Amino acid sequence: xxxxxxxxxxxxxxxxxxxxxxxxxxxxxxxxxxxxxxxxxxxxxxxxxxxxxxxxxxxxxxxxxxxxxxxxxxxxxxxxxxxxxxxxxxxxxxxxxxxxxxxxxxxxxxxxxxxxxxxxxxxxxxxxxxxxxxxxxxxxxxxxxxxxxxxxxxxxxxxxxxxxxxxxxxxxxxxxxxxxxxxxxxxxxxxxxxxxxxxxxxxxx
Amino acid sequence: xxxxxxxxxxxxxxxxxxxxxxxxxxxxxxxxxxxxxxxxxxxxxxxxxxxxxxxxxxxxxxxxxxxxxxxxxxxxxxxxxxxxxxxxxxxxxxxxxxxxxxxxxxxxxxxxxxxxxxxxxxxxxxxxxxxxxxxxxxxxxxxxxxxxxxxxxxxxxxxxxxxxxxxxxxxxxxxxxxxxxxxxxxxxxxxxxxxxxxxxxxxxx
DNA sequence: TCAGTTCTATAGCGCTCGCTCAAAAACCGG
DNA sequence: CCGGTTTTTGAGCGAGCGCTATAGAACTGA
Numbered sequence: 348x349x350x351x352x353x354x355x356x357x358x359x360x361x362x363x364x365x366x367x368x369x370x371x372x373x374x375x376x377x378x379x380x381x382x383x384x385x386x387x388x389x390x391x392x393x394x395x396x397x398x399x400x401x402x403x404x405x406x407x408x409x410x411x412x413x414x415x416x417x418x419x420x421x422x423x424x425x426x427x428x429x430x431x432x433x434x435x436x437x438x439x440x441x442x443x444x445x446x447x448x449x450x451x452x453x454x455x456x457x458x459x460x461x462x463x464x465x466x467x468x469x470x471x472x473x474x475x476x477x478x479x480x481x482x483x484x485x486x487x488x489x490x491x492x493x494x495x496x497x498x499x500x501x502x503x504x505x506x507x508x509x510x511x512x513x514x515x516x517x518x519x520x521x522x523x524x525x526x527x528x529x530x531x532x533x534x535x536x537x538x539x540x541x542x543x544x545x546x547x548x549x550x551x552x
Numbered sequence: 553x554x555x556x557x558x559x560x561x562x563x564x565x566x567x568x569x570x571x572x573x574x575x576x577x578x579x580x581x582x583x584x585x586x587x588x589x590x591x592x593x594x595x596x597x598x599x600x601x602x603x604x605x606x607x608x609x610x611x612x613x614x615x616x617x618x619x620x621x622x623x624x625x626x627x628x629x630x631x632x633x634x635x636x637x638x639x640x641x642x643x644x645x646x647x648x649x650x651x652x653x654x655x656x657x658x659x660x661x662x663x664x665x666x667x668x669x670x671x672x673x674x675x676x677x678x679x680x681x682x683x684x685x686x687x688x689x690x691x692x693x694x695x696x697x698x699x700x701x702x703x704x705x706x707x708x709x710x711x712x713x714x715x716x717x718x719x720x721x722x723x724x725x726x727x728x729x730x731x732x733x734x735x736x737x738x739x740x741x742x743x744x745x746x747x748x749x750x751x752x753x754x755x756x757x
Numbered sequence: 758t759c760a761g762t763t764c765t766a767t768a769g770c771g772c773t774c775g776c777t778c779a780a781a782a783a784c785c786g787g
Numbered sequence: 788c789c790g791g792t793t794t795t796t797g798a799g800c801g802a803g804c805g806c807t808a809t810a811g812a813a814c815t816g817a
Binding site: 599 | 761762763764765766767
Protein backbone atom coordinates (compact mmCIF):
# COMPACT_ATOMS: atom_id res chain seq x y z
CA UNK A 348 0.00 0.00 0.00
CA UNK A 349 1.20 3.49 -0.78
CA UNK A 350 -0.51 5.65 1.83
CA UNK A 351 0.34 9.32 2.27
CA UNK A 352 3.31 10.45 0.16
CA UNK A 353 6.04 12.69 1.49
CA UNK A 354 5.31 16.37 1.11
CA UNK A 355 8.88 17.43 0.39
CA UNK A 356 11.49 16.90 -2.29
CA UNK A 357 14.14 14.63 -0.82
CA UNK A 358 16.94 16.16 -2.89
CA UNK A 359 16.03 19.70 -1.92
CA UNK A 360 15.82 19.03 1.78
CA UNK A 361 19.12 17.15 1.59
CA UNK A 362 20.70 20.14 -0.11
CA UNK A 363 19.42 22.34 2.68
CA UNK A 364 20.86 19.90 5.19
CA UNK A 365 24.21 19.98 3.38
CA UNK A 366 24.18 23.76 3.65
CA UNK A 367 23.33 23.76 7.33
CA UNK A 368 25.84 21.06 8.21
CA UNK A 369 28.53 22.78 6.13
CA UNK A 370 28.09 25.99 8.05
CA UNK A 371 27.65 24.56 11.53
CA UNK A 372 29.11 21.07 11.58
CA UNK A 373 27.51 17.86 12.74
CA UNK A 374 27.44 18.70 16.41
CA UNK A 375 26.50 22.36 16.27
CA UNK A 376 23.78 22.10 13.67
CA UNK A 377 20.75 21.48 15.82
CA UNK A 378 17.74 19.46 14.76
CA UNK A 379 15.69 22.64 15.01
CA UNK A 380 18.11 24.56 12.77
CA UNK A 381 18.10 21.74 10.28
CA UNK A 382 14.35 21.27 10.27
CA UNK A 383 13.83 25.01 9.77
CA UNK A 384 16.23 25.26 6.85
CA UNK A 385 14.92 22.07 5.32
CA UNK A 386 11.38 23.37 5.56
CA UNK A 387 10.03 20.41 7.44
CA UNK A 388 9.16 19.70 11.06
CA UNK A 389 11.35 17.76 13.43
CA UNK A 390 9.38 14.54 13.60
CA UNK A 391 9.14 14.40 9.80
CA UNK A 392 12.90 14.55 9.71
CA UNK A 393 13.10 11.65 12.12
CA UNK A 394 10.50 9.74 10.20
CA UNK A 395 12.51 10.14 7.02
CA UNK A 396 16.08 9.72 8.27
CA UNK A 397 15.99 8.08 11.68
CA UNK A 398 18.44 10.22 13.56
CA UNK A 399 20.63 13.28 13.11
CA UNK A 400 23.72 11.27 12.41
CA UNK A 401 22.05 9.22 9.69
CA UNK A 402 20.87 12.43 8.08
CA UNK A 403 24.42 13.72 8.22
CA UNK A 404 25.81 10.60 6.55
CA UNK A 405 23.21 10.88 3.79
CA UNK A 406 23.97 14.55 3.31
CA UNK A 407 27.69 13.86 3.22
CA UNK A 408 27.22 11.14 0.61
CA UNK A 409 25.16 13.46 -1.53
CA UNK A 410 27.75 16.21 -1.16
CA UNK A 411 30.54 13.87 -2.17
CA UNK A 412 28.62 12.74 -5.20
CA UNK A 413 26.93 15.90 -6.41
CA UNK A 414 29.62 18.40 -5.47
CA UNK A 415 32.95 16.61 -5.42
CA UNK A 416 32.74 13.76 -7.93
CA UNK A 417 30.83 15.86 -10.42
CA UNK A 418 33.39 18.64 -10.13
CA UNK A 419 36.34 16.32 -10.60
CA UNK A 420 34.75 14.68 -13.63
CA UNK A 421 33.97 18.04 -15.20
CA UNK A 422 37.52 19.25 -14.67
CA UNK A 423 38.99 16.12 -16.21
CA UNK A 424 36.72 16.59 -19.19
CA UNK A 425 37.56 20.26 -19.61
CA UNK A 426 41.31 20.30 -19.06
CA UNK A 427 44.08 18.20 -20.58
CA UNK A 428 46.49 16.81 -18.00
CA UNK A 429 47.94 18.21 -15.88
CA UNK A 430 45.89 21.40 -16.21
CA UNK A 431 42.97 19.97 -14.29
CA UNK A 432 45.02 20.13 -11.11
CA UNK A 433 45.60 23.87 -11.28
CA UNK A 434 41.99 24.32 -12.35
CA UNK A 435 40.85 22.26 -9.39
CA UNK A 436 42.66 24.49 -6.93
CA UNK A 437 41.50 27.65 -8.67
CA UNK A 438 37.91 26.47 -8.45
CA UNK A 439 38.32 25.35 -4.85
CA UNK A 440 39.60 28.78 -3.90
CA UNK A 441 36.74 30.50 -5.66
CA UNK A 442 34.25 28.22 -3.97
CA UNK A 443 35.77 28.90 -0.57
CA UNK A 444 35.45 32.65 -1.11
CA UNK A 445 31.95 32.53 -2.58
CA UNK A 446 29.32 34.07 -0.38
CA UNK A 447 29.69 35.84 2.92
CA UNK A 448 28.85 32.68 4.83
CA UNK A 449 31.44 30.34 6.27
CA UNK A 450 30.49 27.21 4.39
CA UNK A 451 33.70 25.34 3.87
CA UNK A 452 34.10 21.92 2.31
CA UNK A 453 31.95 19.38 4.09
CA UNK A 454 34.62 16.69 3.78
CA UNK A 455 37.33 18.86 5.33
CA UNK A 456 34.96 19.96 8.06
CA UNK A 457 34.07 16.37 8.83
CA UNK A 458 37.70 15.29 8.86
CA UNK A 459 38.37 17.90 11.53
CA UNK A 460 35.25 17.42 13.59
CA UNK A 461 34.93 13.64 13.59
CA UNK A 462 36.56 11.74 16.40
CA UNK A 463 39.25 9.54 14.80
CA UNK A 464 37.87 6.66 16.85
CA UNK A 465 34.57 7.10 15.06
CA UNK A 466 35.12 4.28 12.58
CA UNK A 467 32.19 5.06 10.32
CA UNK A 468 32.88 8.74 9.70
CA UNK A 469 36.63 8.19 9.54
CA UNK A 470 36.19 5.54 6.88
CA UNK A 471 33.88 7.77 4.87
CA UNK A 472 36.29 10.69 5.01
CA UNK A 473 39.25 8.48 4.11
CA UNK A 474 37.33 7.11 1.16
CA UNK A 475 36.39 10.52 -0.16
CA UNK A 476 39.92 11.83 0.28
CA UNK A 477 41.15 8.75 -1.54
CA UNK A 478 38.92 9.53 -4.48
CA UNK A 479 40.32 13.02 -4.67
CA UNK A 480 43.85 11.68 -4.47
CA UNK A 481 43.10 9.32 -7.34
CA UNK A 482 42.02 12.29 -9.39
CA UNK A 483 45.47 13.77 -8.86
CA UNK A 484 47.16 10.45 -9.62
CA UNK A 485 45.22 10.03 -12.86
CA UNK A 486 46.14 13.53 -13.93
CA UNK A 487 49.80 13.18 -13.05
CA UNK A 488 50.10 9.79 -14.70
CA UNK A 489 48.64 11.10 -17.93
CA UNK A 490 50.88 14.15 -17.77
CA UNK A 491 53.96 12.08 -17.25
CA UNK A 492 53.10 9.87 -20.21
CA UNK A 493 53.09 13.03 -22.30
CA UNK A 494 56.26 14.32 -20.62
CA UNK A 495 54.44 17.39 -19.38
CA UNK A 496 55.76 17.13 -15.83
CA UNK A 497 59.25 16.48 -14.51
CA UNK A 498 60.11 12.81 -14.94
CA UNK A 499 61.54 12.48 -11.47
CA UNK A 500 58.42 13.70 -9.68
CA UNK A 501 57.00 10.97 -7.48
CA UNK A 502 53.35 10.80 -8.46
CA UNK A 503 52.14 9.11 -5.31
CA UNK A 504 53.84 11.60 -3.02
CA UNK A 505 52.85 14.60 -5.10
CA UNK A 506 49.22 13.54 -5.10
CA UNK A 507 49.35 13.26 -1.33
CA UNK A 508 50.83 16.72 -1.10
CA UNK A 509 47.93 18.04 -3.14
CA UNK A 510 45.42 16.36 -0.86
CA UNK A 511 47.18 17.77 2.18
CA UNK A 512 47.24 21.18 0.60
CA UNK A 513 43.56 20.96 -0.21
CA UNK A 514 42.82 20.27 3.44
CA UNK A 515 45.07 23.13 4.47
CA UNK A 516 43.27 25.49 2.14
CA UNK A 517 40.00 24.54 3.76
CA UNK A 518 41.35 25.57 7.14
CA UNK A 519 43.14 28.67 5.92
CA UNK A 520 40.11 29.89 4.03
CA UNK A 521 38.23 30.05 7.31
CA UNK A 522 40.87 31.99 9.20
CA UNK A 523 41.89 34.25 6.34
CA UNK A 524 39.51 34.19 3.38
CA UNK A 525 41.69 36.24 1.04
CA UNK A 526 42.08 35.18 -2.56
CA UNK A 527 45.64 36.42 -3.02
CA UNK A 528 46.78 34.59 0.09
CA UNK A 529 45.18 31.31 -0.91
CA UNK A 530 46.56 31.53 -4.43
CA UNK A 531 50.04 32.24 -3.15
CA UNK A 532 49.79 29.22 -0.91
CA UNK A 533 49.05 26.93 -3.83
CA UNK A 534 51.52 28.44 -6.29
CA UNK A 535 54.73 26.78 -5.08
CA UNK A 536 53.07 23.38 -5.06
CA UNK A 537 51.93 23.78 -8.63
CA UNK A 538 55.46 24.83 -9.53
CA UNK A 539 56.49 21.26 -8.83
CA UNK A 540 54.66 20.32 -12.02
CA UNK A 541 56.66 22.64 -14.22
CA UNK A 542 59.31 21.09 -16.36
CA UNK A 543 62.76 22.68 -16.34
CA UNK A 544 63.84 25.41 -16.67
CA UNK A 545 62.41 26.03 -13.25
CA UNK A 546 60.60 29.28 -13.58
CA UNK A 547 58.92 29.89 -10.29
CA UNK A 548 57.48 33.30 -10.62
CA UNK A 549 57.80 35.52 -7.65
CA UNK A 550 54.73 37.29 -6.50
CA UNK A 551 52.69 38.93 -3.81
CA UNK A 552 53.77 39.89 -0.37
CA UNK B 553 44.19 42.65 51.41
CA UNK B 554 45.26 39.20 50.45
CA UNK B 555 42.56 36.96 51.89
CA UNK B 556 42.31 33.30 50.97
CA UNK B 557 44.81 32.24 48.30
CA UNK B 558 43.89 30.05 45.36
CA UNK B 559 44.16 26.37 46.09
CA UNK B 560 45.42 25.36 42.64
CA UNK B 561 48.44 25.96 40.44
CA UNK B 562 47.34 28.27 37.66
CA UNK B 563 49.78 26.81 35.14
CA UNK B 564 48.75 23.25 35.86
CA UNK B 565 45.06 23.88 35.56
CA UNK B 566 45.67 25.82 32.35
CA UNK B 567 47.61 22.88 30.96
CA UNK B 568 44.70 20.63 31.82
CA UNK B 569 42.38 23.06 30.08
CA UNK B 570 44.64 23.05 27.00
CA UNK B 571 44.43 19.29 26.94
CA UNK B 572 40.67 19.22 27.28
CA UNK B 573 40.11 21.96 24.70
CA UNK B 574 42.55 20.30 22.30
CA UNK B 575 40.65 17.07 22.42
CA UNK B 576 37.13 18.46 22.39
CA UNK B 577 37.21 21.96 20.98
CA UNK B 578 35.81 25.14 22.46
CA UNK B 579 32.18 24.27 22.01
CA UNK B 580 32.23 20.59 22.91
CA UNK B 581 34.44 20.83 25.97
CA UNK B 582 31.87 21.37 28.69
CA UNK B 583 32.48 23.33 31.84
CA UNK B 584 31.99 20.12 33.80
CA UNK B 585 34.57 18.27 31.67
CA UNK B 586 36.99 21.14 32.08
CA UNK B 587 36.47 21.52 35.80
CA UNK B 588 36.94 17.79 36.34
CA UNK B 589 40.18 17.62 34.35
CA UNK B 590 41.45 20.80 35.91
CA UNK B 591 40.74 19.40 39.35
CA UNK B 592 38.65 22.33 40.51
CA UNK B 593 34.95 22.97 40.88
CA UNK B 594 32.90 24.94 38.40
CA UNK B 595 32.46 28.11 40.42
CA UNK B 596 36.20 28.29 41.11
CA UNK B 597 36.77 28.22 37.41
CA UNK B 598 34.36 31.09 36.92
CA UNK B 599 35.88 32.99 39.81
CA UNK B 600 39.31 32.65 38.23
CA UNK B 601 38.56 33.12 34.53
CA UNK B 602 35.15 34.71 34.18
CA UNK B 603 33.65 32.59 31.44
CA UNK B 604 34.43 29.59 29.31
CA UNK B 605 35.51 31.65 26.36
CA UNK B 606 37.94 33.71 28.43
CA UNK B 607 39.43 30.50 29.78
CA UNK B 608 39.80 29.27 26.21
CA UNK B 609 41.59 32.43 25.12
CA UNK B 610 43.97 32.13 28.07
CA UNK B 611 44.60 28.47 27.33
CA UNK B 612 45.20 29.24 23.65
CA UNK B 613 47.67 31.97 24.53
CA UNK B 614 49.55 29.65 26.84
CA UNK B 615 49.57 26.94 24.19
CA UNK B 616 50.94 29.34 21.59
CA UNK B 617 53.64 30.49 23.94
CA UNK B 618 54.66 27.31 25.73
CA UNK B 619 54.13 24.85 22.88
CA UNK B 620 54.54 26.72 19.61
CA UNK B 621 56.95 29.59 20.22
CA UNK B 622 59.17 27.49 22.43
CA UNK B 623 59.29 24.75 19.81
CA UNK B 624 60.12 27.14 17.00
CA UNK B 625 62.87 28.78 18.99
CA UNK B 626 64.38 25.43 19.95
CA UNK B 627 64.37 24.29 16.33
CA UNK B 628 66.05 27.45 15.16
CA UNK B 629 68.70 26.99 17.81
CA UNK B 630 69.28 23.34 16.97
CA UNK B 631 69.28 23.37 13.19
CA UNK B 632 71.12 25.53 10.68
CA UNK B 633 68.89 26.92 7.96
CA UNK B 634 67.01 25.51 6.22
CA UNK B 635 67.11 22.29 8.23
CA UNK B 636 64.78 23.64 10.89
CA UNK B 637 61.92 23.47 8.41
CA UNK B 638 62.22 19.75 7.80
CA UNK B 639 62.78 19.25 11.51
CA UNK B 640 59.66 21.25 12.25
CA UNK B 641 57.52 19.01 10.08
CA UNK B 642 59.13 15.87 11.44
CA UNK B 643 58.39 16.99 14.97
CA UNK B 644 54.87 18.07 14.08
CA UNK B 645 54.16 14.63 12.62
CA UNK B 646 55.53 12.90 15.68
CA UNK B 647 53.47 15.12 17.95
CA UNK B 648 50.34 14.41 15.95
CA UNK B 649 50.88 10.68 16.29
CA UNK B 650 51.82 10.76 19.98
CA UNK B 651 49.28 9.18 22.24
CA UNK B 652 46.09 7.37 21.38
CA UNK B 653 44.03 10.46 21.99
CA UNK B 654 42.93 12.82 19.28
CA UNK B 655 44.62 15.95 20.52
CA UNK B 656 45.54 17.90 17.43
CA UNK B 657 47.11 21.33 17.32
CA UNK B 658 45.01 23.80 19.23
CA UNK B 659 45.64 26.53 16.68
CA UNK B 660 44.53 24.40 13.75
CA UNK B 661 41.51 23.21 15.69
CA UNK B 662 40.58 26.78 16.53
CA UNK B 663 41.03 27.92 12.95
CA UNK B 664 38.52 25.30 11.86
CA UNK B 665 36.05 25.70 14.67
CA UNK B 666 35.93 29.45 15.06
CA UNK B 667 33.36 31.35 13.09
CA UNK B 668 35.28 33.63 10.66
CA UNK B 669 33.04 36.44 11.79
CA UNK B 670 34.34 35.98 15.30
CA UNK B 671 36.83 38.84 15.14
CA UNK B 672 38.67 38.05 18.35
CA UNK B 673 39.43 34.39 17.70
CA UNK B 674 40.10 35.00 14.02
CA UNK B 675 42.64 37.66 14.86
CA UNK B 676 44.34 35.42 17.40
CA UNK B 677 44.57 32.55 14.93
CA UNK B 678 45.85 34.82 12.17
CA UNK B 679 48.48 36.18 14.50
CA UNK B 680 49.71 32.78 15.57
CA UNK B 681 49.80 31.52 11.99
CA UNK B 682 51.71 34.65 11.06
CA UNK B 683 54.34 33.87 13.67
CA UNK B 684 54.77 30.40 12.26
CA UNK B 685 55.06 31.80 8.76
CA UNK B 686 57.74 34.19 9.92
CA UNK B 687 59.67 31.23 11.25
CA UNK B 688 59.65 29.82 7.73
CA UNK B 689 60.58 33.17 6.22
CA UNK B 690 63.51 33.61 8.58
CA UNK B 691 64.76 30.14 7.77
CA UNK B 692 64.39 30.52 4.04
CA UNK B 693 66.00 33.94 4.02
CA UNK B 694 69.03 32.66 5.89
CA UNK B 695 69.22 29.64 3.63
CA UNK B 696 69.12 31.76 0.53
CA UNK B 697 71.87 33.99 1.82
CA UNK B 698 74.00 30.86 2.09
CA UNK B 699 72.80 29.59 -1.31
CA UNK B 700 71.36 26.49 0.28
CA UNK B 701 68.03 26.69 -1.52
CA UNK B 702 67.22 27.41 -5.15
CA UNK B 703 67.70 31.09 -5.88
CA UNK B 704 64.46 31.40 -7.78
CA UNK B 705 62.29 30.11 -4.96
CA UNK B 706 59.87 32.77 -3.82
CA UNK B 707 60.32 32.90 -0.07
CA UNK B 708 57.01 34.51 0.70
CA UNK B 709 55.01 32.03 -1.34
CA UNK B 710 56.98 29.05 -0.11
CA UNK B 711 56.44 30.05 3.50
CA UNK B 712 52.74 30.27 2.85
CA UNK B 713 52.77 26.83 1.29
CA UNK B 714 54.40 25.50 4.43
CA UNK B 715 51.76 27.10 6.62
CA UNK B 716 49.02 25.67 4.43
CA UNK B 717 50.66 22.29 4.53
CA UNK B 718 50.93 22.47 8.30
CA UNK B 719 47.20 23.09 8.54
CA UNK B 720 46.54 20.26 6.12
CA UNK B 721 48.65 17.92 8.19
CA UNK B 722 46.57 18.78 11.21
CA UNK B 723 43.42 17.72 9.39
CA UNK B 724 44.94 14.68 7.75
CA UNK B 725 46.40 13.44 11.00
CA UNK B 726 42.89 13.19 12.39
CA UNK B 727 41.44 11.26 9.48
CA UNK B 728 44.45 9.07 8.84
CA UNK B 729 47.04 9.14 11.63
CA UNK B 730 49.69 7.14 9.77
CA UNK B 731 53.30 8.26 9.89
CA UNK B 732 54.27 7.10 6.41
CA UNK B 733 51.32 8.89 4.88
CA UNK B 734 52.03 12.16 6.65
CA UNK B 735 55.71 12.02 5.77
CA UNK B 736 54.95 11.33 2.14
CA UNK B 737 52.64 14.34 2.12
CA UNK B 738 55.39 16.65 3.29
CA UNK B 739 58.19 15.22 1.17
CA UNK B 740 57.44 16.92 -2.16
CA UNK B 741 57.11 20.29 -0.47
CA UNK B 742 60.50 19.92 1.17
CA UNK B 743 61.89 18.92 -2.24
CA UNK B 744 61.28 22.51 -3.28
CA UNK B 745 64.16 23.47 -1.02
CA UNK B 746 66.67 21.21 -2.71
CA UNK B 747 69.15 22.84 -5.01
CA UNK B 748 69.67 21.31 -8.46
CA UNK B 749 70.17 18.57 -9.50
CA UNK B 750 66.59 17.90 -8.59
CA UNK B 751 66.67 14.63 -6.78
CA UNK B 752 63.20 13.90 -5.62
CA UNK B 753 63.36 10.46 -4.20
CA UNK B 754 60.52 8.21 -4.96
CA UNK B 755 58.95 6.44 -2.06
CA UNK B 756 56.04 4.70 -0.43
CA UNK B 757 52.92 3.59 -2.14
C1' DT C 758 41.08 37.00 68.31
C1' DC C 759 38.34 38.63 64.94
C1' DA C 760 36.66 41.62 61.23
C1' DG C 761 37.37 41.73 56.32
C1' DT C 762 38.22 39.69 52.10
C1' DT C 763 38.60 36.03 48.82
C1' DC C 764 38.08 31.42 47.47
C1' DT C 765 35.42 27.02 47.42
C1' DA C 766 31.28 23.96 47.32
C1' DT C 767 26.33 22.55 46.96
C1' DA C 768 22.59 23.24 44.63
C1' DG C 769 20.07 24.72 41.02
C1' DC C 770 18.32 28.33 37.39
C1' DG C 771 16.80 28.86 32.64
C1' DC C 772 17.79 27.15 28.31
C1' DT C 773 18.68 24.16 24.40
C1' DC C 774 19.67 19.71 23.04
C1' DG C 775 18.27 15.04 20.54
C1' DC C 776 14.44 12.68 20.33
C1' DT C 777 9.50 10.81 20.90
C1' DC C 778 4.44 10.28 21.80
C1' DA C 779 -0.41 10.81 20.43
C1' DA C 780 -3.52 12.56 17.48
C1' DA C 781 -4.88 14.64 13.23
C1' DA C 782 -4.34 14.84 8.22
C1' DA C 783 -3.40 13.01 3.55
C1' DC C 784 -3.29 9.58 0.46
C1' DC C 785 -3.81 4.60 -1.52
C1' DG C 786 -6.35 0.35 -3.01
C1' DG C 787 -10.76 -1.59 -3.26
C1' DC D 788 -16.70 6.00 0.31
C1' DC D 789 -13.83 3.62 3.54
C1' DG D 790 -10.24 0.69 5.91
C1' DG D 791 -5.39 0.80 6.14
C1' DT D 792 -1.09 2.92 6.00
C1' DT D 793 2.02 6.66 6.29
C1' DT D 794 3.19 11.41 7.14
C1' DT D 795 2.63 15.53 9.61
C1' DT D 796 1.94 18.10 13.72
C1' DG D 797 2.15 20.24 18.51
C1' DA D 798 3.62 19.27 22.79
C1' DG D 799 6.93 17.80 25.70
C1' DC D 800 10.44 14.40 28.06
C1' DG D 801 14.90 13.75 30.25
C1' DA D 802 19.51 15.19 29.90
C1' DG D 803 23.15 18.26 29.55
C1' DC D 804 24.48 22.95 28.75
C1' DG D 805 26.69 27.74 30.55
C1' DC D 806 26.44 30.02 34.41
C1' DT D 807 25.27 31.74 39.23
C1' DA D 808 23.19 32.53 44.05
C1' DT D 809 24.38 31.51 48.44
C1' DA D 810 26.59 29.89 52.25
C1' DG D 811 30.60 28.20 54.42
C1' DA D 812 35.76 27.64 54.61
C1' DA D 813 40.45 29.64 54.50
C1' DC D 814 43.49 33.07 54.92
C1' DT D 815 45.32 38.25 55.98
C1' DG D 816 46.02 42.34 58.56
C1' DA D 817 45.29 44.51 62.86
